[in-house]
Amino acid sequence: MMQIVDGLIGNTAGDNLNTYGHRCKNIEEINFNNYFLIAGDNFNLSFDKPIEETYPYILSKILKTSYYNISVFNGGMDVFKNNMLIWKNKFPSPKFVLIHFSFLNSLTHYKDEKLYSSNFEDKAIVELFETGNYNGYFNAKQLLISKLILNYYVCPIYQLYDAVNLKLFDNLINQLNIDNLSHLDIADILSKQITSYFHRARP
Amino acid sequence: MKFKEFDFIGHDQDNVTLKFMSSDTEQLFARNVKGQKEDWIYKSCQIDYNINELGHRCKSLSNLNLENYILFLGCSNTMGIGLPLEQSFPYIVSQTLNCDYYNCSVAGTGIDVIEYNLLIWLSQIKKKPKKIIIQYPDHSRFISKNIKLENLLVCGPWNPEKNITKFLIYAERTYHNHARKFYIENLVKHVVSDDIQVIKIQQSALKHYDTNALLFRGVDKARDLIHPGVKSHESLAKLLIENITK
Numbered sequence: 001m002m003q004i005v006d007g008l009i010g011n012t013a014g015d016n017l018n019t020y021g022h023r024c025k026n027i028e029e030i031n032f033n034n035y036f037l038i039a040g041d042n043f044n045l046s047f048d049k050p051i052e053e054t055y056p057y058i059l060s061k062i063l064k065t066s067y068y069n070i071s072v073f074n075g076g077m078d079v080f081k082n083n084m085l086i087w088k089n090k091f092p093s094p095k096f097v098l099i100h101f102s103f104l105n106s107l108t109h110y111k112d113e114k115l116y117s118s119n120f121e122d123k124a125i126v127e128l129f130e131t132g133n134y135n136g137y138f139n140a141k142q143l144l145i146s147k148l149i150l151n152y153y154v155c156p157i158y159q160l161y162d163a164v165n166l167k168l169f170d171n172l173i174n175q176l177n178i179d180n181l182s183h184l185d186i187a188d189i190l191s192k193q194i195t196s197y198f199h200r201a202r203p
Numbered sequence: 204m205k206f207k208e209f210d211f212i213g214h215d216q217d218n219v220t221l222k223f224m225s226s227d228t229e230q231l232f233a234r235n236v237k238g239q240k241e242d243w244i245y246k247s248c249q250i251d252y253n254i255n256e257l258g259h260r261c262k263s264l265s266n267l268n269l270e271n272y273i274l275f276l277g278c279s280n281t282m283g284i285g286l287p288l289e290q291s292f293p294y295i296v297s298q299t300l301n302c303d304y305y306n307c308s309v310a311g312t313g314i315d316v317i318e319y320n321l322l323i324w325l326s327q328i329k330k331k332p333k334k335i336i337i338q339y340p341d342h343s344r345f346i347s348k349n350i351k352l353e354n355l356l357v358c359g360p361w362n363p364e365k366n367i368t369k370f371l372i373y374a375e376r377t378y379h380n381h382a383r384k385f386y387i388e389n390l391v392k393h394v395v396s397d398d399i400q401v402i403k404i405q406q407s408a409l410k411h412y413d414t415n416a417l418l419f420r421g422v423d424k425a426r427d428l429i430h431p432g433v434k435s436h437e438s439l440a441k442l443l444i445e446n447i448t449k
Binding site: 006078089132134148 | 345347381
């Protein structure tokens with residue numbers, strides 16, 4: 001079951017999560033003058049690792065910036081859209097956004113005022129997922145959400161992707177293939193790309 | 204449906220005046236008219252569907268009075284399918300309240316397009332509306348995209364394809380439709396500025412979205428004998444005006 005706090009959706013309550021259910025510092029501790037935003041799902045959270053070994057944490061140390069991680073485990077595009085748009089409305093814009101999806105088409109379900117991610121042991125959910133794939137439901141959702149995000153976020157967006165999982169954006173300029181890269185490698189490559197971008201962008 | 208300027212979703216056609224549109228087809232009219240009494244109001248009533256540059260049934264965005272307007276979003280009911288524009292509830296409400304209006308509604312769509320057009324409006328149009336009126340359609344409707352086709356397709360219970368029918372059943376059974384409703388409600392609550400009054404309306408026969416939504420029911424039929432007619436729109440306009448001015 002996901003948490004919903006001030007409209008933002010967070011992970012199931014547990015250790016190492018902030019008051020919103022996000023795997024990062026509390027919002028009050030973020031330096032909004034100099035921070036980046038991480039959005040997406042499972043890989044961005046990497047619950048199997050200590051937070052100090054995850055690429056968002058390492059990148060923030062290299063760049064000496066704050067970060068906020070609004071990723072939600074198996075959240076899929078709907079949770080991503082919800083969190084990205086509400087974040088944009090409530091907080092100052094980040095310097096850049098990093099996104100990655102391990103399961104772009106994950107779905108959510110709302111019952112008794114509680115939000116759940118899909119349980120694929122439920123045959124009805126498997127059917128829903130398969131028919132949605134065939135009838136173009138996910139294609140449309142992807143198109144609408146990618147357009148919304150590009151409308152709301154004017155800062156650079158970096159999309160991390162791999163060979164196995166679907167990407168949200170087809171033609172984003174800033175993309176990084178993370179196949180065979182460790183979290184340390186990812187943070188290292190991103191830090192160089194981002195430093196170079198902001199160096200070029202400076203008047 | 205297609206993407207238009209500013210990324211809005213509108214009807215395929217734009218900058219055009221149509222005599223028939225959506226379910227209000229010439230063939231259906233020819234069939235319906237045979238069974239009606241002599242004084243059936245639509246027998247000689249001309250309906251013009253003036254579709255603007257964004258594929259919406261209202262004036263051009265460039266002519267909208269951005270200082271004083273209401274934004275309407277919904278499906279064919281709010282578009283006023285089967286009715287002259289002047290008898291549709293958005294027109295009546297705006298005239299009565301002495302303000303301009305923009306109608307972002309697209310026939311056949313569900314909450315995904317309504318939510319999308321609302322969010323695009325808030326992002327692209329800097330002058331915010333005085334009020335937003337959202338008409339929630341049947342919650343099972345959705346849009347689909349075939350990667351080989353340019354247009355977006357509306358899907359709903361009328362659709363005979365197996366993959367759509369099954370999807371509708373399982374979206375209901377797994378409470379996915381309820382999640383989609385949760386998202387639009389949550390986004391409206393947290394993204395729309397507090398100083399904009401948001402009024403939600405829905406047909407009383409549909410599954411409820413929000414306990415605060417104003418419920419309306421059709422008391423007569425429009426020219427297509429499918430959509431709400433003149434009296435239904437008048438009554439809905441009255442309900443809205445009472446709610447806004449109370």
